[in-house]
Amino acid sequence: MKCDIILAGVGGQGILTIAATIGLAAVERNLSLKQSEVHGMSQRGGDVQSHLRLSDSEIHSDLIPQGKADLIISVEPMEALRYLPWLGPDGWIVTSKVPYINIPDYPETDDIMTELEKTANSVVLDADMIARDLGSSKSGNMVILGAASKFISIPFEVLENAVRKLFERKGEEVVMLNLRALRAGREAAAGR
Amino acid sequence: MQKLLLLGDEAIAQAALDAGMSGMYAYPGTPSTEIMEYVQSSKQAASGNVHQEWSSNEKTATEAALGMSYAGKRAMVAMKHVGLNVAADAFINSAVTGVNGGLVVVSADDPSMHSSQNEQDSRFYGSFAMVPVMEPRNQQEAYDMIFDAFDLSERYRLPVLFRITTRLAHSRAAVVCRQKREQNRLTLPSNPRQFVLLPAIARKQYKALTSEYEKLRNDPTIEGYNRLTAGKGRGTGIITCGIAFNYLLENVAESIDDYHVLSVAAYPVNRDSVAHLVEMCDRVLVLEEGYPFIEAQLRGLLDRDVKVLGRLDGTVPRDGELNPSIVASALGLSLSEGREVPALVRQRPPSFCKGCGHADVYSALAGVMGEFSPGRVFSDIGCYTLGALPPYNMVNSCVDMGASVTMAVGAADAGLFPAVAVIGDSTFTHSGMTGLLDAVIKNSPVTVIISDNSTTGMTGGQKSQATDRLENICLGLGVAREHLRVIVPLKKNHEENKAIIRDELIYQGLSVILARRECIQTAARNKKAETAKKNNTGE
Numbered sequence: 001m002k003c004d005i006i007l008a009g010v011g012g013q014g015i016l017t018i019a020a021t022i023g024l025a026a027v028e029r030n031l032s033l034k035q036s037e038v039h040g041m042s043q044r045g046g047d048v049q050s051h052l053r054l055s056d057s058e059i060h061s062d063l064i065p066q067g068k069a070d071l072i073i074s075v076e077p078m079e080a081l082r083y084l085p086w087l088g089p090d091g092w093i094v095t096s097k098v099p100y101i102n103i104p105d106y107p108e109t110d111d112i113m114t115e116l117e118k119t120a121n122s123v124v125l126d127a128d129m130i131a132r133d134l135g136s137s138k139s140g141n142m143v144i145l146g147a148a149s150k151f152i153s154i155p156f157e158v159l160e161n162a163v164r165k166l167f168e169r170k171g172e173e174v175v176m177l178n179l180r181a182l183r184a185g186r187e188a189a190a191g192r
Numbered sequence: 193m194q195k196l197l198l199l200g201d202e203a204i205a206q207a208a209l210d211a212g213m214s215g216m217y218a219y220p221g222t223p224s225t226e227i228m229e230y231v232q233s234s235k236q237a238a239s240g241n242v243h244q245e246w247s248s249n250e251k252t253a254t255e256a257a258l259g260m261s262y263a264g265k266r267a268m269v270a271m272k273h274v275g276l277n278v279a280a281d282a283f284i285n286s287a288v289t290g291v292n293g294g295l296v297v298v299s300a301d302d303p304s305m306h307s308s309q310n311e312q313d314s315r316f317y318g319s320f321a322m323v324p325v326m327e328p329r330n331q332q333e334a335y336d337m338i339f340d341a342f343d344l345s346e347r348y349r350l351p352v353l354f355r356i357t358t359r360l361a362h363s364r365a366a367v368v369c370r371q372k373r374e375q376n377r378l379t380l381p382s383n384p385r386q387f388v389l390l391p392a393i394a395r396k397q398y399k400a401l402t403s404e405y406e407k408l409r410n411d412p413t414i415e416g417y418n419r420l421t422a423g424k425g426r427g428t429g430i431i432t433c434g435i436a437f438n439y440l441l442e443n444v445a446e447s448i449d450d451y452h453v454l455s456v457a458a459y460p461v462n463r464d465s466v467a468h469l470v471e472m473c474d475r476v477l478v479l480e481e482g483y484p485f486i487e488a489q490l491r492g493l494l495d496r497d498v499k500v501l502g503r504l505d506g507t508v509p510r511d512g513e514l515n516p517s518i519v520a521s522a523l524g525l526s527l528s529e530g531r532e533v534p535a536l537v538r539q540r541p542p543s544f545c546k547g548c549g550h551a552d553v554y555s556a557l558a559g560v561m562g563e564f565s566p567g568r569v570f571s572d573i574g575c576y577t578l579g580a581l582p583p584y585n586m587v588n589s590c591v592d593m594g595a596s597v598t599m600a601v602g603a604a605d606a607g608l609f610p611a612v613a614v615i616g617d618s619t620f621t622h623s624g625m626t627g628l629l630d631a632v633i634k635n636s637p638v639t640v641i642i643s644d645n646s647t648t649g650m651t652g653g654q655k656s657q658a659t660d661r662l663e664n665i666c667l668g669l670g671v672a673r674e675h676l677r678v679i680v681p682l683k684k685n686h687e688e689n690k691a692i693i694r695d696e697l698i699y700q701g702l703s704v705i706l707a708r709r710e711c712i713q714t715a716a717r718n719k720k721a722e723t724a725k726k727n728n729t730g731e
Contacts, residue, residue: 010540023364033364036363040223044543044575045542045544047540051363060439060445062359063439064516065442081534084532084533085531087530102543103540107536107537112536115534
């Protein structure tokens, strides 16, 4: 088993929290893991990505080779497209449809959607709205992780445990909010 | 033994703690920052009373680490690659003094310049200083190697340069820890003149250093990290350095037996191993992160004995970090590729956070500078360098830590008036203070704006040495009290701030404007931490 994931977003959107959750779950499952992150300048509103690799055998490179990723998880639709060269022929894209517009020449969102639809295997959802409906506008990233969970070779309960562990020190309320977001994301993607 | 999920940086920090380090010294710099941060948050470090304060800059950090080594204890100093330029005087001379307690100097290179102004290769500093260099292939090896680095340092009485690059520094993997070692006891050097580099002593020690360096080539620890495996037939031999080995395996793990490979992770490299490899094949491909360091040595000046492929002949791009795809094409393998990036995808450069004080500083400055011809704003290294990008387009220089002040002074010497320097608080105490002293002495007609957000922002909000000290530092250096102005960069103060900046710009002498407002990221984090603390104590 191997699962190569590109996590994408804009600095400050919380992709490292997604990565940390999957990381904890992978350790729980005794999988090998490598996770490359972007720190520094780009974290100030620039495009950021993380290469997350899971496998039941040894992983060599910290970076995923182009054309080999199984999954792109993105919290921003244009950012999902930026990493298409990494996506394998049978790979999936799971992305939020909510644009993060901090540049003057941001493209038309309809055009972005058209591009996303060109990839047969894509799940596009309004993570912010789902999160807001649950009363936790900050948990959009957990909604996205939930939606992507069926493409990650880790049992859902193990991901839930990882969320619990990760948010434990912030109190039970925060844990429950994030768990609800995770489950809502999974349900939202179930029909696709 | 304990198994932890660690960034390369964190693996180095944990290893140093486990290997009996007594002091960690550093100035923040991507991609090295997390080493010190890990030590600062480690209970093990706290209970072992390990030194863990940030230093003012990489030079003071290196010297303090050398001082700890003088006293017989193990010390580590960490910095980004360009930080080693700042620390170079201390570093090069520490090879001549030698060490007492083990001393490891970590330099984190940033090929592809993800967060840096160049991609210099620290290995050159290692051979320049004539000290062992270690370059781990992965997180586990980074952990294990630190123990050997301290051992090598104490065995040869030399500092050891520990070179990593961005991908290892900022990539997480499982690391199995070892049995912890005790810290050294305080012991002064047996030779009281060891650290006294008067010419007569330095000459002797330098001679000894040159012969020690040759011995390193046959050191079993160093050789042990450089693995030569013979493949089948002749064909291409491959030398990899550090993490390049992983990219090779990523491509040819199944057929690795077909290749002759020398996988290097420590320097200086044994000449016999290289000769052995070269004899087995028709040509040698060199895969290394950073500059063509080994490749250039292999080619030599005449470049004719061995057929060498690498960065210098275009087999591998001359600049930028390696990745699996680059290595695949260097090996002549077919590339897997996904879909192209659609044309509509735009660049998304970093930008000021919403509500950032630096942005208000530039707004006010822009409002005044419009009255003069462009090209007068010298800036520095930090978040505020983003003032170079639209909509501000205000910054005309960003070179090295502290250069804003001194370049403005030089331009003023040439007759440019007005000239402005924009520098952050932490950068100012790192390397701006001495330049300001030059300006004071000449009363240079320069306006220095210290954009004080009370933190080291770009690297994630580390403590700034400047906080609460800037007025006293400036006055102490001799800045005139009436030309030391303090403003609060907020929209509501825009007109007032513009007026103050204009007054000081047209003043024919040195002024300093302290534009002070806490970084909104740091402020939010502090507030969160405070709330969490309150909640915890409330329970």
